[in-house]
Amino acid sequence: MRVFGGIEAGGTKFVCGYGTGPQDLQAETQFPTTSPQETINRAVDFFRQQPEPIRALGIGSFGPLDLDPDSPAYGSITTTPKPGWQNTPLTAALQQALAVPVLIDTDVNAAALGEHHWGAAEGLDAIIYVTVGTGIGGGAIAAGKRLHGRTHPEMGHVRIPHDMTEDPFEGICPFHGDCLEGLASGPAIRARWGQAAETLPAGHPAWALEAAYLGDGLANLILTLSPQRVILGGGVMQAPGLLPLVRARVKLRLGGYLTIPEITEDLDAFIVQPALGVKSGVLGAIALAQEALEE
Ligand code: ADP
Ligand code: ZN
Numbered sequence: 001m002r003v004f005g006g007i008e009a010g011g012t013k014f015v016c017g018y019g020t021g022p023q024d025l026q027a028e029t030q031f032p033t034t035s036p037q038e039t040i041n042r043a044v045d046f047f048r049q050q051p052e053p054i055r056a057l058g059i060g061s062f063g064p065l066d067l068d069p070d071s072p073a074y075g076s077i078t079t080t081p082k083p084g085w086q087n088t089p090l091t092a093a094l095q096q097a098l099a100v101p102v103l104i105d106t107d108v109n110a111a112a113l114g115e116h117h118w119g120a121a122e123g124l125d126a127i128i129y130v131t132v133g134t135g136i137g138g139g140a141i142a143a144g145k146r147l148h149g150r151t152h153p154e155m156g157h158v159r160i161p162h163d164m165t166e167d168p169f170e171g172i173c174p175f176h177g178d179c180l181e182g183l184a185s186g187p188a189i190r191a192r193w194g195q196a197a198e199t200l201p202a203g204h205p206a207w208a209l210e211a212a213y214l215g216d217g218l219a220n221l222i223l224t225l226s227p228q229r230v231i232l233g234g235g236v237m238q239a240p241g242l243l244p245l246v247r248a249r250v251k252l253r254l255g256g257y258l259t260i261p262e263i264t265e266d267l268d269a270f271i272v273q274p275a276l277g278v279k280s281g282v283l284g285a286i287a288l289a290q291e292a293l294e295e
Contacts (some may be wrong), residue, residue, distance in 0.1 A: 002293070005047045005054035005098070006285030008107060009061035009090065011082050012134060014039055016046045017282040018054065020290075022118045026050075028282065036088045044097040056101045057094060058288025060110025060281045062135075067105070067152055075104045081174055103292035107131070107281055108139030108155075109146045111274070114284025115231050116141050119275035124228045128221055129280070130155065132214060133234035136181040140225055147225075156181040160216040167192075167209060184213040186236050202241040211242060215249020218271070222250065228262060233274040247271050 003026070008015040013032050019025040029046050033039050047054050064080065066073040075091025095102040105113070112121070112129035121127040125144035131137050138155030140147040147153060157179045162171070169192040171178030172185070182188060189197040193206050200206045218230060237243060247267050254263065262270045274280045 001052070002055045003050075003052050004286045004289035004293075005057040005100075006282050006287075006289055007043055007057065007059045007061075007094075008110065008281035008285055009033070009059055010107060010134075010281075011062045011080070011085075014043055015282045016043050017279075017286055018047065018050045019286060021286065022276060022279070022283055025279070025283070025286075033082075035084050036090070036093075040090070040093050040097070043094065047098060054098065054100055054289070056103070056289040056292040057098055058110065058285035058290075058292060059091065059094065059102065059104040060107040060285045060288065061090060061104060063106055063152065064154070065104065065106060065152060067148060068150075075102070101289075101292040101295065103288045103295070105146055105288060106137065106139055106152050108137040109148075109152065110139070110284035110288055111233060111280035112139035112141050112231070112284065113146055113287045114276055114280040114282075115274055117287045118283060119280060120231050120272050121229055126226060126228045127231065128155075128225055128227045128229075129231045129233065129274070130218065130221070131234035132184065132232065132236040133186055136185050136217075136234075138221060140227070142225065155217075155221055156185070158217060158220060160213060160220070180213060180217040184210055184217070184236075186234075189236065197236050197239060200239070202239070207239065207242055207245060210236070210239075211245030211249050214242075214246045216253055218246065219250050219253035222254065222258070222263075229269075230271045231274050231280075232271060233278075233280060237273065243271070243273065 006017045015030040018027040066076045077088045091104045115121045127141045129139045136156030162178045171182030173179045173182030
């Protein structure tokens with residue numbers, strides 16, 4: 001029996017899973033992301049405690065990441081603003097400690113892969129997975145493969161319309177101010193309204209504004225990447241009633257231009273929640289591990 005390890009490496013917490021898929025996730029743990037050394041050691045300990053040695057490891061990580069196979073820093077976290085984590089050779093450290101093949105991708109590409117294998121995007125070969133949480137990020141499967149470029153897409157940092165009269169909030173992205181993430185991430189909501197997103201009731205003006213930003217951002221992604229389905233995850237999307245508002249805004253912004261039935265007839269099935277819930281990332285990491293072994 002081949003068993004795999006998966007790590008969803010987040011800026012707030014690490015989630016580790018041991019198993020072969022959603023029906024066979026035999027062990028799982030999570031712990032806060034502290035220093036790189038302490039956090040990596042905890043992950044290594046978790047896998048070493050399991051009954052069988054893992055055959056390969058997959059990592060879905062926060063970034064930015066060096067994903068250039070020819071780079072000496074391949075698999076490292078690079079210019080993150082997270083203190084202590086700049087230039088952390090995450091992949092190399094885990095590969096050395098566990099001595100198995102390791103495959104890394106962005107957290108959102110891993111989540112997209114998990115949903116593609118076992119969730120809301122089974123059988124599709126063009127999808128986008130966007131998370132709206134502490135940050136905003138997007139992953140994609142294009143032509144059946146995880147989408148990469150020179151590095152990896154950074155879908156949360158695109159600029160969208162921002163009317164300073166209607167919303168005089170400058171945005172919180174340290175790089176761009178009012179990019180999509182700077183305007184619509186969980187911490188942006190908190191900074192604008194002075195309270196955490198989960199405490200803002202349905203019907204609060206925060207939600208119409210949030211849906212407008214997310215819908216504008218998604219419409220741009222849909223026009224750019226032409227997905228068969230869009231999966232929207234992350235803590236902020238738990239807000240009751242937000243998803244339908246986002247769908248309505250996407251429809252408005254697409255302006256009737258795209259005439260595929262997925263959009264004109266069944267928008268509810270086109271923009272969906274993750275079927276794997278909060279486990280898309282860690283299961284996607286296990287799917288990456290399976291790929292690592294096949295390579
Ligand atoms: P991360 O992005 O760090 O992986 P999450 O996806 O859980 O974490 O997102 C955390 C963000 O989601 C926080 O900014 C929090 O305020 C927000 N959030 C969590 N639960 C809810 C909720 N029920 N409604 C709205 N926002 C929420
Ligand atoms: Zn930005």
